[in-house]
Amino acid sequence: MNLAAVVANPEGTFPRALPPRATRASRVARERLLGVVPEIEWRLLAPYVEEIRRLARERRAVILAHNYQTPEIFHGVADYVGDSLGLARQAAASGAEVIVQCGVHFMAETSKILCPHKTVLIPDLEAGCSLAASITAADVRLLRERYPGAPVVTYVNTSAEVKAESDVCCTSANAIEVVESLGAPRVIFLPDEFLGRYVAARTAVELVLWHGHCEVHERFTGGQLRELRASHPGVYVLAHPECPPEVLAEADYVGSTAGMIGAVSKSGASRVVMITECSMSDNVAAAHPEIEFVRPCNLCPHMKRITLPGILRSLQTMTHEVVVDPGVAARARRAVERMLAVAGGAGR
Ligand code: 13P
Numbered sequence: 074m075n076l077a078a079v080v081a082n083p084e085g086t087f088p089r090a091l092p093p094r095a096t097r098a099s100r101v102a103r104e105r106l107l108g109v110v111p112e113i114e115w116r117l118l119a120p121y122v123e124e125i126r127r128l129a130r131e132r133r134a135v136i137l138a139h140n141y142q143t144p145e146i147f148h149g150v151a152d153y154v155g156d157s158l159g160l161a162r163q164a165a166a167s168g169a170e171v172i173v174q175c176g177v178h179f180m181a182e183t184s185k186i187l188c189p190h191k192t193v194l195i196p197d198l199e200a201g202c203s204l205a206a207s208i209t210a211a212d213v214r215l216l217r218e219r220y221p222g223a224p225v226v227t228y229v230n231t232s233a234e235v236k237a238e239s240d241v242c243c244t245s246a247n248a249i250e251v252v253e254s255l256g257a258p259r260v261i262f263l264p265d266e267f268l269g270r271y272v273a274a275r276t277a278v279e280l281v282l283w284h285g286h287c288e289v290h291e292r293f294t295g296g297q298l299r300e301l302r303a304s305h306p307g308v309y310v311l312a313h314p315e316c317p318p319e320v321l322a323e324a325d326y327v328g329s330t331a332g333m334i335g336a337v338s339k340s341g342a343s344r345v346v347m348i349t350e351c352s353m354s355d356n357v358a359a360a361h362p363e364i365e366f367v368r369p370c371n372l373c374p375h376m377k378r379i380t381l382p383g384i385l386r387s388l389q390t391m392t393h394e395v396v397v398d399p400g401v402a403a404r405a406r407r408a409v410e411r412m413l414a415v416a417g418g419a420g421r
């Protein structure tokens with residue numbers, strides 16, 4: 074819970090008193106957050122949930138939230154939640170005039186690329202990503218020169234300019250299918266080295282990799298997982314493919330954030346650990362009170378820049394609008410749409 078941000082509320086823009094009657098939106102949110110958010114905390118959150126949902130209706134806005142958003146956003150105000158692939162699909166399918174992207178900047182750019190005529194808002198423009206920051210469009214052009222004829226697959230965790238230099242995008246949910254869909258013996262796969270190594274071990278296609286890493290997932294270690302297994306017998310281990318190979322080797326399931334959520338339900342396990350960003354476990358635990366979640370916590374500081382006060386301000390002021398140069402967007406759209414045409418799977 075990002076309670077500090079709610080209490081501090083630097084802009085002072087929210088209705089401080091609880092509305093006299095809870096609306097359906099806040100009653101549904103309260104039910105989902107029972108057991109996760111204590112009553113006293115809920116009394117601070119409820120006015121935001123009410124006002125955000127009211128303004129979203131008024132602005133004809135859809136709120137898309139990534140699985141790493143905090144529970145009050147994920148369960149409280151989002152119209153759609155999901156992994157990067159799911160959110161891109163929702164953006165493409167949305168009939169709303171405005172998209173409020175509760176996630177990081179590359180996700181909002183992907184929505185803008187797919188929906189050039191919609192207004193795409195992100196509550197905090199500084200919500201970046203270490204993977205997206207690891208590579209530039211000039212780097213991609215140099216790699217093409219060095220490996221002539223090799224097609225370029227880029228993870229969606231990249232800027233619009235990098236996507237525009239690519240043949241096709243992928244997410245962690247469909248990376249293997251996308252690489253194999255090209256029918257090429259060698260593919261340049263950018264920028265996540267660990268996801269690339271995971272894919273390379275599962276395909277005959279030769280991959281040329283980059284040295285990008287996720288600052289959240291690279292911190293997990295194989296030793297940490299072995300200790301967790303020893304101290305929590307029978308624990309079912311799920312890991313995101315942005316983790317180092319020694320971590321993935323210890324996991325029972327590897328897949329995208331949405332893949333991991335689906336696998337928790339299917340596992341039948343009574344004790345689970347999700348080796349990924351902290352808020353995932355909070356969100357999934359709210360829906361599975363019968364499961365014990367072991368929670369080693371690595372926070373994504375970029376995802377955590379998105380807060381209820383920030384979302385409210387975004388809707389009140391229609392900021393911050395995400396802008397992508399139309400020429401860049403047109404080239405990037407080809408790569409993203411080509412990905413959406415490839416069937417996406419999820420993990421092992
Ligand atoms: P997913 O596409 O699996 O949701 O991952 C996005 C991300 O940023 C993981 O760190």
Ligand code: SF4
Pocket residue numbers: 177201202203204205230287288289290315350373374375376
């Ligand atoms: Fe980027 Fe890692 Fe944060 Fe995902 S968790 S947005 S890959 S820094």
